[in-house]
Amino acid sequence: MSRIYLSPPDISPQDHASVEAVMASNWIAPTGPALDEFEATVASRVDRSYALALNSGTAALHLALQVLNIQAGDAVICPTLTFAASANPICYLGAEPIFIDSEPLTWNIDPDRIKEALETHKNIKAVIVVHIYGQCAQMDRITELCELHNVPLIEDAAEAFGSSYNGKPAGSMGDFSFFSFNGNKIITTSTGGMLLSNNQERIEKARYLANQAREPVIHYEHKSIGYNYRMSNLLAGLGLSQVADIDRRIAGRRAHFEAYKEALERLPGISFMPLAKPDTANYWLTCLTIDPVESGTTRDQVLAHLDANDIEARPLWKPLHLQPIFQDKISIGGEFAAGLFDRGLCLPSGSGMSNSQRQFVIDSITDKFKQSTQTL
Ligand SMILES: *Cc1c(COP(=O)(O)O)cnc(C)c1O
Numbered sequence: 001m002s003r004i005y006l007s008p009p010d011i012s013p014q015d016h017a018s019v020e021a022v023m024a025s026n027w028i029a030p031t032g033p034a035l036d037e038f039e040a041t042v043a044s045r046v047d048r049s050y051a052l053a054l055n056s057g058t059a060a061l062h063l064a065l066q067v068l069n070i071q072a073g074d075a076v077i078c079p080t081l082t083f084a085a086s087a088n089p090i091c092y093l094g095a096e097p098i099f100i101d102s103e104p105l106t107w108n109i110d111p112d113r114i115k116e117a118l119e120t121h122k123n124i125k126a127v128i129v130v131h132i133y134g135q136c137a138q139m140d141r142i143t144e145l146c147e148l149h150n151v152p153l154i155e156d157a158a159e160a161f162g163s164s165y166n167g168k169p170a171g172s173m174g175d176f177s178f179f180s181f182n183g184n185k186i187i188t189t190s191t192g193g194m195l196l197s198n199n200q201e202r203i204e205k206a207r208y209l210a211n212q213a214r215e216p217v218i219h220y221e222h223k224s225i226g227y228n229y230r231m232s233n234l235l236a237g238l239g240l241s242q243v244a245d246i247d248r249r250i251a252g253r254r255a256h257f258e259a260y261k262e263a264l265e266r267l268p269g270i271s272f273m274p275l276a277k278p279d280t281a282n283y284w285l286t287c288l289t290i291d292p293v294e295s296g297t298t299r300d301q302v303l304a305h306l307d308a309n310d311i312e313a314r315p316l317w318k319p320l321h322l323q324p325i326f327q328d329k330i331s332i333g334g335e336f337a338a339g340l341f342d343r344g345l346c347l348p349s350g351s352g353m354s355n356s357q358r359q360f361v362i363d364s365i366t367d368k369f370k371q372s373t374q375t376l
Helices: 013-025 033-045 057-067 088-092 111-120 139-149 200-210 233-244 246-264 299-308 335-343 355-375
Strands: 050-054 075-079 096-100 124-130 153-156 176-180 193-197 270-272 286-290 330-332 344-347
Touching: 013 233, 033 050, 033 193, 033 233, 050 057, 050 200, 057 088, 057 153, 057 176, 057 193, 057 200, 075 111, 088 096, 096 111, 111 124, 111 139, 111 330, 124 139, 139 153, 193 200, 233 246, 246 270, 246 286, 246 355, 286 299, 286 335, 299 344, 299 355, 335 344
Parallel strands: 075 096, 075 124, 096 330, 124 153, 153 176
Antiparallel strands: 050 193, 176 193, 270 286, 286 344
16 A cells, blocks of 8 residues: 555645646646636635635735735734644744744634734734634634734645634635645645635735736836735636535545544544544544643553554644744743644545545554553
């Protein structure tokens, strides 16, 4: 059996056909009709008025912060339990991240600590909320706090395409939202992202910056520093077939989560990521924690055992306040997220993973626990 990966791309014959059709059209230079269609499809799927396809989610966040005029001396709230890409663009603009601990209900940014931050730091100019592992954060409270303090809200929905919160799609809330279509996400364009908003002027400003800040004249005229951040029409062709397949992808990942839970929850010391409302998550990755005292083994021993069986698993995100590059930044709490990092594990969750591959992962973990109890 070949190596089982954490979250590899899931490419169907429809994806091949969709990319081939763009190739045949010769719209690869790099804009074209597939890009427009991809933007419109994603925007309508998540109830947004305007969308801008980009070459990464990171680029989307950078543009959102820039359009909101974040600059040196400003502070931006960001959860600590996330990928570094949720915070790096704050630093591109010379602003300072303020990291916030997770809450236990969803593992997302803790609204009580956002409140504390907004009341104590007067230079906070934006809040970034992340829907970690495809489960939405407590958006009602967070939105209310941002409105009360008149601070714009950016939804990092990189991991949450297809999720929802109280009937609202992930990516439909906040002043801006963005998705990532990187190869490991629930739908992919190889690399890619999308910025969304209901404010046309803001999206058009971002589109201008993403396109080298070219002025709308026949020659090359520039009044601002721009970026080369646009998605190619060829990759938008892949995005179109991927987005059409989102329901099957969520169902596949959910089936993995449920089978893992059924088989592994009874092992001593294993707890699954809590799901506040199971029907609203997209099940991007199955995550669990292993308590070393109760289980007689450790997360790292389980990881090593899986690797020896040619199974790729990973620890949860290492909290950003513990990253060497961010060690001098302000962090409000962080102990809960640090505990998750010590004990947390993500299991192979790809929608293309077969049931027999999944069973092999389950058997490998069960074997490791049996060995551990025998040696106690
Ligand atoms: C993947 C990811 C990003 C970055 O997206 P890219 O497309 O890889 O730039 C940002 N935030 C989170 C939470 C992510 O998981």
